């Protein structure tokens with residue numbers, strides 16, 4: 085641990101991805117870091133997600149990449165097809181660099197490693213504490229729950245409480261938070277060899293039907309190889325679906341993807357099918373006086389490009405670097421400048437892409453086919469799309485190239 089000349093007292097709100105990653109990196113710099121999380125303890129919940137090379141670079145910095153890759157599926161390709169099997173989009177990480185890949189992961193695997201790293205570096209974690217407000221007192225931050233001030237004297241407050249943040253406006257009053265009308269039903273089950281371990285496989289029909297299958301690596305608690313199912317759904321239709329027999333929902337998915345049968349057979353009740361909502365958060369500025377907002381709290385987006393975890397990790401890494409170079413007020417300005425381009429690009433392209441895959445705008449379907457047919461045959465355009473998928477556009481993170489995954 086390198087001790088800064090002036091170790092700061094730092095509070096982090098939220099133990100998802102951005103919060104713990106920032107806490108570890110800042111603790112490693114010698115700062116005193118306390119993290120506040122509303123959940124009572126580490127929860128073995130969460131969907132599968134695709135870790136990108138950009139996120140892997142940060143996990144390497146945190147010293148937990150190898151342990152995480154040992155439980156991941158090594159994903160080499162994004163393969164999107166029409167129901168009749170014709171290819172819509174087929175992107176291979178190897179087109180950018182032969183050693184590049186994505187990692188299909190069960191979320192608790194990442195969280196467990198982040199928590200272990202927080203404990204070993206000496207981050208003080210407060211579980212079961214929902215922070216509802218914070219205020220300035222004598223130039224420092226105080227942290228509040230509904231009934232009391234729980235901690236005070238913080239030089240820097242890091243808000244990482246996710247897409248539905250109630251605290252982001254402490255940093256800036258100009259935030260916009262819009263829920264998408266579409267989300268996803270999701271389920272994680274045993275793969276049993278039904279889906280290739282090395283791809284994210286999606287089947288699309290028009291803009292209203294999308295089904296995705298992500299190899300998710302080894303389970304959190306046992307050795308089964310998992311696969312995550314995502315099924316696009318209009319949020320307003322969720323309750324109607326749940327009043328119908330489960331079999332009619334399963335049939336819709338089977339119509340698109342017959343090989344999902346074994347996975348769907350593992351679902352016996354609607355309680356096993358969870359609903360993911362997406363939001364679109366925009367902030368003109370991600371920081372105020374000695375306060376900064378990271379991850380989904382600052383820039384939530386639909387998971388169409390699968391970047392949320394990776395951007396949250398990149399935020400944490402960038403903030404830590406800025407704080408190692410400058411005192412807090414200047415470091416926060418520097419952070420804003422350094423993150424602006426990368427976040428602008430991913431927010432814009434996600435917003436642009438989402439209606440092509442999840443919306444009522446069926447008229448977009450032929451334009452989508454035309455666009456992807458053209459770009460598929462133009463190697464520079466295809467490589468740029470692959471680079472976008474890998475999280476590497478306007479990103480300065482060095483590439484991990486030497487690791488393998490399970």
Ligand SMILES: Cc1cc2nc3c(=O)[nH]c(=O)nc-3n(C[C@H](O)[C@H](O)[C@H](O)COP(=O)(O)OP(=O)(O)OC[C@H]3O[C@@H](n4cnc5c(N)ncnc54)[C@H](O)[C@@H]3O)c2cc1C
Nearest residue numbers: 098100101102122134215245246379380387390391392393
């Ligand atoms: C269906 C779906 C699929 C996705 N797939 C991918 C993918 O493939 N790849 C990818 O990179 N991203 C994916 N994402 C996005 C990704 O999950 C998020 O972008 C990422 O989790 C953001 O991390 P975060 O730390 O900012 O917030 P979160 O992970 O949401 O963590 C916020 C934490 O703050 C805590 N908290 C909230 N309020 C308070 C409070 N008041 N006080 C104390 N604690 C609080 C919460 O309990 C939580 O632990 C997907 C999202 C969805 C919905």
